[in-house]
Amino acid sequence: MTWRERWRRWLRPPRTLKITRIGRTYLVITLGVGLGALNTGNNLLYLVLGFLLSIIVLSGVLSERVIRDLAVRRLLPDGAFAQEPFALRYEVTRAEGRAFAVKVSEGEGALAGWAWIPTVLAGQPVVARADVVAPRRGPLRLKEVQLSTFFPFGLFEKSRTFELEDLLLVWPRRGFTCTPPQADHGRQAGELGNQRHRDGSGDVQGLRELGELEDARRVHWKKSASVGKLLKVEREREDKKQFTLRIGSEVPGDQLERDCEETAALTNRLLSEGGDVGLEAGGRKIRPGSGPGHEKRILSALAMLGYALPGRER
Amino acid sequence: MNLAERRTLRLRLRDLAAASSFAAVALSGALPIYVSIVFGAALFLSLAGQRPFERHPAWSVVVLLGLAVLLFGLAFRGQLDLVVAAVAFATLVTGQRMLSEPTPSTDQQVLLASLLLMTGAAALSGEIWYALCLLSFGVFACLSLGMTVVEGPIERDEELPLAPVMRQVSIGVALALVGGVSFFILFPRLSWNLASRRTGPGLLGGTTGMTDRVRLGGGGDIKTSARVVLRAKIEPRPTAEKLEKYWVGRHFDTFDGREWRGTGQPEEPKPRVMLGDPSAAIIQRIELLPAYGSRTLVGLEHPVYFGPAVALTTSGAMPANLIKVGSEEVRIADDGNAYTYTAQSRDDAPMREDDPQVLEALRRLPPKIDPRVSELATRLAGSATDPEQIARRLEQWLRNNLEYTLELPGEVEDPLADFLFVRKAGHCEHFATALAVMLRTRGVPTRVVGGFFGGERVSDRYVVRAGDAHAWVEAYSPARGWVTFDATPDDGRGSRPQVLIAKILDAYERLEELWRSRVVDYSLIDQWTFVRELIRPPANASRQQEDRDERPEPSTRTPTRAILAALAAGIAVWVVWQRLTGASARRHPAADFLTALERRLDQVQVRLREGEDIERLPERLRREHHRLAEPVRRASRRYLEARFGGRPLSKSERQALLDALTAPRNS
Structure with a gap:
């Protein structure tokens, strides 16, 4: 932790208080009633003023009661696409008592969005989902979670910050792709255009029902006759197209972002078309492969492109 | 839901x-x-x-x-x-x-x-x-x-x-x-309550409706009404809870056999009306409430001065002028829902009347009068010649021989004769009329007075109810001036709220009185009195002091009560605050277990690294193939369950988990 961060942390109050819109109006009315009471000496105005001020004090006390015994845990996804909403989950627990009207969000505005929890009972963890948006690609260090409450009257939003460090990989946004790159190997056979095809020349992988417009030459007639429907033989593919996507290491900032977005989009497109996709970028190589796990590997590599290892500055 | x-x-x-x-x-x-x-x-x-x-x-x-x-x-x-x-x-x-x-x-x-x-x-x-x-x-x-x-x-x-x-x-x-x-x-009041419009027209309207005439006949429903019509702050403050005094409203000088009326002419409106010498007078700050329903000013017997009046209307308070109507009444010129004013009275100095024409008019009998009335007056007066003596004899006879009742159904042609010789029962107006007319038959100038009798203390004020409405007689004595005589038996003077509604109204009015005195009219003086009495409580007044109308001296002792009260208030606030903020919430039992666990780990040379918590410790120990990895994992897991999972930890289980951390393991 740098000295600046320590200093900022030391200066930061344990609770922050924001006045809501209705709270502002309420305060203006309270001020007006107070001035009216002082000017006129009308005792009923003093009575109303006393009630209004008590409500303000009570708001502070009850909201403190709500957020003081809370604990929160962040449940991160594997990664998230930049500028696309994704679900971030928080688990909020309370040792004793009850909490009401709790808003959970990332501290310091790291991610836009929040989760709402109407009630938290003691010993019963509540998982709430926040639809958040990460602004840009790269490793996003999440430092703190903010728990806020509007309870009891919605006049003020009292917040408490929990230091909770996590790293979220923000994958590049999948941008527009113009031209698919040249395949590494130019072979093409059978139903290569079909996304679901598994009709390579390797070992038998399995049987499945013949789909629309699929090649009837692959039907396993004997099995089909026994089950009464057309079943197709699937074999391991050895005829996939392989692509290796490359991003130059000397690309300037904006261009790098665009390249990453395009590469992410291409990866998705080529994988969905049945190809194997690899990546060469920033001195790192990922051999061509397929499947969701492989796509995540490529996306994670793209996310880290241009960034140092977690914990270091870009 | x-x-x-x-x-x-x-x-x-x-x-x-x-x-x-x-x-x-x-x-x-x-x-x-x-x-x-x-x-x-x-x-x-x-x-x-x-x-x-x-x-x-x-x-x-x-x-x-x-x-x-x-x-x-x-x-x-x-x-x-x-x-x-x-x-x-x-x-x-x-x-x-x-x-x-x-x-x-x-x-x-x-x-x-x-x-x-x-x-x-x-x-x-x-x-x-x-x-x-x-x-x-x-x-x-x-x-x-x-x-x-x-x-x-x-x-x-x-x-x-x-x-x-x-x-x-x-x-x-x-x-x-x-x-x-x-x-x-x-909260200290920094200004006087000047702008409140505290008096609406009231939900039930006026009750007493003091008019310029009194007609004999009918019952006395008003005597059962508990509504407060008047509040007065009296200086010097009487000590009695029940104020046995007459509140004079207006006088009636002419009787036609059925009703009394006044014949005075109104004078020009003015802010103040002086009726006599106000020196050493009893000062009353009076508030006539909407239930009063009249503009006639009321003051303790005998009023000598009516001061600046304020009419309270729905649009605010405004100064009001006063109109003196002959020697009968003083009334407020402007209309309002309620009124406040100052009155001064001297009960030790009866008013005098020097005009012989006026006195002659007050001896005038109704044109048609039952001769038995005069005969009865003559018989009762006996040999007495002094007006006061005659009046006293007649008053005593009426109080002792006739009954007070509010049940007077039907109309009769001669209500006075009916009261004296047939029913032999009536209410205050009958008694007052009988006394006044009989005195007039003996040549004594008399007039009937309408007002209230009584008053009860609520906090530092006296309230008068509609049921306290009363009529009595003033007879003129050349030696002493106007002297008050009341022929009504004692049980008929005050209010007689008996029905349930009257009791409810009574409770309401008492509540309203408290509301007004403790809330609406709460002022810096009340705050000061509150604090002073808290710090220096007044010593209990003795009976002798009360009789002498002396105020007890404030105590000079150490204000123990104030200290104790402040202490109790402080403790109460602290307890409420602690309960609300949960600061005194008892420590979770699992937290104690965590402390013990950390102490035990320290004893066996297992220490948490910086930034490491008990949840992550077992994982590190497992990686390091530490002999205590398994017992630490069990203890850590059990702690988390007890702390956050709602599964409490028994004493024996806790001890077993801690003991496991000392025994050597071969894992």
């Missing part, structure tokens, strides 16, 4: 809060009737679930702006009070919002507009109804706001347990009320 039910409940609470604040304004009597009708319709529609402005929000705002122009136009032309116009506009805004789309934001706007109404009502009214309306508004508004807050910015159709929310908010409201009252009592 699902979303639809929650929304219905929330809107009902919101509407009830708005209705409470509207009631506070409406009961002040200042709100124009058309505004009340409009709001009533809006409330009805809202409670019925109809919201016509939901589809036409822009048009409703245009209509509202038009009404604003109309109301404030009326105010600037002087046809409507500005405060009333503002309150009326706030009422219309509340109604408009109630009929708009029911979102949480709209609910909050309705409640804020209702809060403005409550504030306006505080400026327009000082009735005790206001307290009830404020209470119900506070409760309903807070519950509605609490529901709105828990619902969140976006309504979701999921089950929500509302009972704990309501319980929490209810406790909050109760504490807010206590806090509000404490603030009210303790």
Whole structure:
């Protein structure tokens, strides 16, 4: 932790208080009633003023009661696409008592969005989902979670910050792709255009029902006759197209972002078309492969492109 | 409770809060009737679930702006009070919002507009109804706001347990009320209460209706009324709880056989009326309430001065002139719902009358009188010649031989003869008439006085009820002037509230009196007295001191009571604060286990690294193939279950887990 961060942390109050819109109006009315009471000496105005001020004090006390015994845990996804909403989950627990009207969000505005929890009972963890948006690609260090409450009257939003460090990989946004790159190997056979095809020349992988417009030459007639429907033989593919996507290491900032977005989009497109996709970028190589796990590997590599290892500055 | 039910409940609470604040304004009597009708319709529609402005929000705002122009136009032309116009506009805004789309934001706007109404009502009214309306508004508004807050910015159709929310908010409201009252009592008043319009026309109207004539016949329903018609602060302050004194209202000098009337002519209105020498007089600061229902001023016997009067109307307090009507009465020239003024009286110096024509008029008998009346007076007077002596004899005979009753059904031709010789029972007007007429038959100038007898102390004031209305006689003695005689038996003088309604009214009036003296008229002096009595409580007055009308000296002892009270208040505040903030919430048992666990780990040389917690420690120990990895994992897991999973840890289990950390393991 740098000295600046320590200093900022030391200066930061344990609770922050924001006045809501209705709270502002309420305060203006309270001020007006107070001035009216002082000017006129009308005792009923003093009575109303006393009630209004008590409500303000009570708001502070009850909201403190709500957020003081809370604990929160962040449940991160594997990664998230930049500028696309994704679900971030928080688990909020309370040792004793009850909490009401709790808003959970990332501290310091790291991610836009929040989760709402109407009630938290003691010993019963509540998982709430926040639809958040990460602004840009790269490793996003999440430092703190903010728990806020509007309870009891919605006049003020009292917040408490929990230091909770996590790293979220923000994958590049999948941008527009113009031209698919040249395949590494130019072979093409059978139903290569079909996304679901598994009709390579390797070992038998399995049987499945013949789909629309699929090649009837692959039907396993004997099995089909026994089950009464057309079943197709699937074999391991050895005829996939392989692509290796490359991003130059000397690309300037904006261009790098665009390249990453395009590469992410291409990866998705080529994988969905049945190809194997690899990546060469920033001195790192990922051999061509397929499947969701492989796509995540490529996306994670793209996310880290241009960034140092977690914990270091870009 | 699902979303639809929650929304219905929330809107009902919101509407009830708005209705409470509207009631506070409406009961002040200042709100124009058309505004009340409009709001009533809006409330009805809202409670019925109809919201016509939901589809036409822009048009409703245009209509509202038009009404604003109309109301404030009326105010600037002087046809409507500005405060009333503002309150009326706030009422219309509340109604408009109630009929708009029911979102949480709209609910909050309705409640804020209702809060403005409550504030306006505080400026327009000082009735005790206001307290009830404020209470119900506070409760309903807070519950509605609490529901709105828990619902969140976006309504979701999921089950929500509302009972704990309501319980929490209810406790909050109760504490807010206590806090509000404490603030009210303790916050120093920096100005006098000058601008309140605390007197509305009253819900029940005037009761006594003191008129310029008294007609014999009929019952005495008023004697059962417990309504307070007059409040007076008397200086020097009497010590008696019950004030056995006459409050003079007006005199009647002419009797026609059926009714008494006054014949005096009104003089020019003026701010003050002097009737005699006010030196060493008893000073009374009197408030005539709406229940009084008359403009005749009242003062303790014998009034010598009536001072500056203020008429309290629905549009505020304004100075009022006084009109003296012959020697009969002093009345207020201007109309109002209630009046305040100062009166001074001297019971030791009866008034004198030097005009022989006036005295002659007060000896005049009705044109038709039963001869038995005169015969009876002659027989009772006997040989007495002194007017006072004659009056005393007649008074005693009437009090001892005739009965007091309020049951006088039917009309009779000669009520006096009927009272004296047939029924031999009547109420104060019969007794006073009989005494006055019999004295006149003996040539003694007399007049009947209408007013009140009695008064009971409530805090530092005396209140007089409608049932205390009374009639008695003043006879003129050349030696002493006007002397008071009262032929009515003792049990017929004061009020006789017997029926249930009278008791309820009595309770209400007492409550209202408390409300006025402790809330509406609460001042810096009251605060000072409160603090002074807290610090230096007055010593108990002895009977002798009370008899001598002496005030007890303040105690000079150490203010033990004040210290104890302050200590008790401080402890109470601390306890409430601790309970609310949970600062004194007992430590979770699992936390104790964690402390013991950490201590034990320290003993066995297993230390947490920087930034490492008990949850992650077992993982590291496992990686390091530490012999205590498994027992630490079990203890750590069990701690987390006990702390956050709601699975409490028994003593034996805790001990077993800790013991496992000392025994060598081969894992």
